[in-house]
Structure formats: structure tokens, C-alpha cells
Amino acid sequence: MRLLILTNTLDCLGENDAVISNAFRRSGCEVVLGEVNSIAADDYRYFTRGVLLRAKGLPYDVGSSALGDRGPYFLDECHLVWVMSRPQDRVARDVWQMLWLASQHAAFVNSIEGMMFLNTKHALGHLVPKENRAFSYTSNDFSLLWERYRQEEDQCWVAKPPNGFCGENVFLLPPKGPNVRAILQCLTGTIFERYAITPGSALRGFRADYAILQRFIPEVAQGEKRVLVACGKALAWYGRQRHPDDHRSNILQGAKPIPVDLHSGEIELVELIGQRLMKHGINFVGVDMAYPYILELNMDDPGGLYDAGLVSGVDRSDKVAELMINRFESAVLRKRCHPPG
Incomplete structure (x- = not known):
């Protein structure tokens, strides 16, 4: 081959x-x-x-x-x-x-189709059971997201771009937070401010970025896990210990990989998602989870095999090749x- x-x-x-x-x-x-x-x-x-x-x-x-x-x-x-x-x-x-x-x-x-259309946070609603995904709103209209936040402003929320990665522009929005309005404006492109400062700027090109407003999952505070799934099988995993000064668990943002175990419920959930992805031609994926919730699916260059090998001492790459x-x-x-x- x-x-x-x-x-x-x-x-x-x-x-x-x-x-x-x-x-x-x-x-x-x-x-x-x-x-x-x-x-x-x-x-x-x-x-x-x-x-x-x-x-x-x-x-x-x-x-x-x-x-x-x-x-x-x-x-x-x-x-x-x-x-x-x-x-x-x-x-x-x-x-x-x-x-x-x-x-x-x-x-x-x-598959190219899978990487183009499912390698996004939008796809969680299609691939993940409702009880295993956080409730969220998606829009490129700042006013809609701001109104949603105000309707439940005693809640803690997370705001992020649907196609960002490595923790880029992921914000924790506390209850009645003083900067929430500004953050949501920034994520959606600050279009009202641009039009006010430069009249007629709408003629220069469309600018309205999508953002996701998602209810904060308390389970994340206990730590996230990255699971590598190959051909529908959970093969390697590790935990991510957040930097004490950051709410994000991305390795690039200062989190550290740590050894963890997966219980049967976690394995069953990620393998269910792996099987669903195989129907779309996706045979290798990194799944981020804080059980019982799935946080993100990573299909292009999903880190995990290397870090899982470092923390566990077991290299699972040969099994990936075999599958x-x-x-x-x-x-x-x-x-x-x-x-x-």
C-alpha cells in the first residue's frame, strides 16, 4: 500500500x-x-x-x-x-x-465532504445525541445573541466562533458580565460600529461573522478528555489539565496532558459518534468530551496520539495503521x- x-x-x-x-x-x-x-x-x-x-x-x-x-x-x-x-x-x-x-x-x-461540512461546531447537532451536547444559539446577528444572553443572564455562558480551533477567541461569559455585550459585538464583526464610524462601509463588502453562544457546562471544570477514534474504535486518550489562569483546556493555551481512564459510558458515546461519522466517510477523529457532554470534533490533524503516548507510555499508532x-x-x-x- x-x-x-x-x-x-x-x-x-x-x-x-x-x-x-x-x-x-x-x-x-x-x-x-x-x-x-x-x-x-x-x-x-x-x-x-x-x-x-x-x-x-x-x-x-x-x-x-x-x-x-x-x-x-x-x-x-x-x-x-x-x-x-x-x-x-x-x-x-x-x-x-x-x-x-x-x-x-x-x-x-x-472524505472531503465530511471535512468540509462536518469539521465544525455546527455539526454537533447532527452527530451528537441531544442529551450529550450543550444547549446553544448560533447567529451572525449581534442583537439576537445579546438578547438571548439577557433572557438568561444569571447563567454562565461560553461564546466562540463555530469554525475556530485551538481555543481561538473562546470567551467565558459570567452572569451579568460587564464585557459580554462588547465580546458578542467583537465576535460578530462589530458591524454597527463600523457603519457608524464610516458611513457607507456596507458597500465595501459583507461583514457579519457567525458566533455560538453556548451554556457553560459545569463538568468542564473537572477536566476535558481528548479521545482518538479510528474506524469507529476508541484507541487513545488523555486528559487536559487547564492552566490555572485560563478557562480553556487546549494544549496550545497552556493546558497539560495528563493520564486518565475512560469508563464504559464514555467509550460507548465516542464510538457511537465514530460510527455515525464513518457513514459520512470520516474514519479518524479527535473527540473532546467532558462526560456526558461532547464539546468538539476534530478531523484535520487532531492531536492526541503523540500526547497520549507520552502520558500513558503506550503508542497506539500501529493499531491506527492496522485498522x-x-x-x-x-x-x-x-x-x-x-x-x-
């Missing part, structure tokens, strides 16, 4: 780039690392700049550079494609379009019987 991992850079491998490529190489697979932002077409056959990793030798470390001759690799000549990183905003539309077209002729670990190879081996056989061209 030849696996193509599409990532942002070949000069500084991320956690999943290194850990997963090492696991597939140990399984006897060829691994190509390619640049997701360099997708191109040769007479409508899609390729990327990449490196075929050495079949043998030392494993790659996080932060290392992909060694080898760099050249073009066609997606339809790979048995399996794993989009590990989302493309940069400037080229995202073109890249997603070309990747979707390429996916008609190559197997993808996570993926078994799931997609029929696609490999079809490819061998019907090579591209």
Missing part, C-alpha cells in the same frame, strides 16, 4: 505526520508526505509536491524534516490519501475542489486490478 499524507510543510513535521507515517512504514507500506497547498493538475490528473520517505531507517521525530528527493506525486497513483492539514485560506477553495475531484479516483481516510489498512485493503486490490491511466 502507498499512503499519501497531505500536510502543510515538509520541513517541520507535525505530531500526526511523524507518528502515523512511522506506523505505516513499520507495517511495510510506502509513505509519501505531500504539501496540501501545492495541489496541481496535469491534464486534470491531480498531484502534489512530495517526498517518498525511506522505507527503512530511523523513525521521524516531531519537528524533523522529510528527507528525500522532492518531486510530483499523483494522487490517483496512491492507494490511500490522508488530508492531515487544512489548506491555507487563500487557496482553500481551489484545493478543496481539486481534492474532491481527486477523491473520485482515490480512497481518502477522511486503516484493513478498512481500505479492498480499495488497494481494485487499484492493482485497474491502475490509473
Whole structure:
């Protein structure tokens, strides 16, 4: 099997780039690392700049550079494609379009449709049972969110962008908080202020950002857990201990990974979500939870395997490779019987 991992850079491998490529190489697979932002077409056959990793030798470390001759690799000549990183905003539309077209002729670990439409907080309502998700409002109208908050201003709320990640612009809104109005205005684009300061600014372009107003979940104070689910199976997990000066549990925001256990209810819940995602072509996901609530689903480059291995001493990447190879081996056989061209 030849696996193509599409990532942002070949000069500084991320956690999943290194850990997963090492696991597939140990399984006897060829691994190509390619640049997701360099997708191109040769007479409508899609390729990327990449490196075929050495079949043998030392494993790659996080932060290392992909060694080898760099050249073009066609997606339809790979048995399996794993989009590990989302493309940069400037080229995202073109890249997603070309990747979707390429996916008609190559197997993808996570479907382009799934990554485009389910890799967002909007999707929790579709994938997570009602009793396992926090009550929330979504709008790009500041006045609507502000009115909702005022109707229950004795509650503690969280406000955040639906497509943010790594804890970016996630705000804790206390009961009757003095800055809540300003925060909601900021998250939705401060459009009224812009129009007042610069009359006619509406003609310069639409500006009304979406935000989610979500009831605060007390269970979060006890700590969040990140669970990696591969082919519907919970494989690795760890807890996230918040920085004492921050309400967010993101590692990038100062939280620390800690060893934790999962009880049967937690495993059952994340595997239910994993099975639902597989129906949409999503076979690898990071699930953030504070049981009984699901907080977020992460489908592009979800951290977890590396940190879970550090805190538990158990590397589960070989099991990920085994599950993926078994799931997609029929696609490999079809490819061998019907090579591209």
C-alpha cells in the first residue's frame, strides 16, 4: 500500500505526520508526505509536491524534516490519501475542489465532504445525541445573541466562533458580565460600529461573522478528555489539565496532558459518534468530551496520539495503521486490478 499524507510543510513535521507515517512504514507500506497547498493538475490528473520517505531507517521525530528527493506525486497513483492539514485560506477553495475531484479516483481516510461540512461546531447537532451536547444559539446577528444572553443572564455562558480551533477567541461569559455585550459585538464583526464610524462601509463588502453562544457546562471544570477514534474504535486518550489562569483546556493555551481512564459510558458515546461519522466517510477523529457532554470534533490533524503516548507510555499508532489498512485493503486490490491511466 502507498499512503499519501497531505500536510502543510515538509520541513517541520507535525505530531500526526511523524507518528502515523512511522506506523505505516513499520507495517511495510510506502509513505509519501505531500504539501496540501501545492495541489496541481496535469491534464486534470491531480498531484502534489512530495517526498517518498525511506522505507527503512530511523523513525521521524516531531519537528524533523522529510528527507528525500522532492518531486510530483499523483494522487490517483496512491492507494490511500490522508488530508492531515487544512489548506491555507487563500487557496482553500481551489484545493478543496481539486481534492474532491481527486477523491473520485482515490480512497481518502477522511472524505472531503465530511471535512468540509462536518469539521465544525455546527455539526454537533447532527452527530451528537441531544442529551450529550450543550444547549446553544448560533447567529451572525449581534442583537439576537445579546438578547438571548439577557433572557438568561444569571447563567454562565461560553461564546466562540463555530469554525475556530485551538481555543481561538473562546470567551467565558459570567452572569451579568460587564464585557459580554462588547465580546458578542467583537465576535460578530462589530458591524454597527463600523457603519457608524464610516458611513457607507456596507458597500465595501459583507461583514457579519457567525458566533455560538453556548451554556457553560459545569463538568468542564473537572477536566476535558481528548479521545482518538479510528474506524469507529476508541484507541487513545488523555486528559487536559487547564492552566490555572485560563478557562480553556487546549494544549496550545497552556493546558497539560495528563493520564486518565475512560469508563464504559464514555467509550460507548465516542464510538457511537465514530460510527455515525464513518457513514459520512470520516474514519479518524479527535473527540473532546467532558462526560456526558461532547464539546468538539476534530478531523484535520487532531492531536492526541503523540500526547497520549507520552502520558500513558503506550503508542497506539500501529493499531491506527492496522485498522486503516484493513478498512481500505479492498480499495488497494481494485487499484492493482485497474491502475490509473
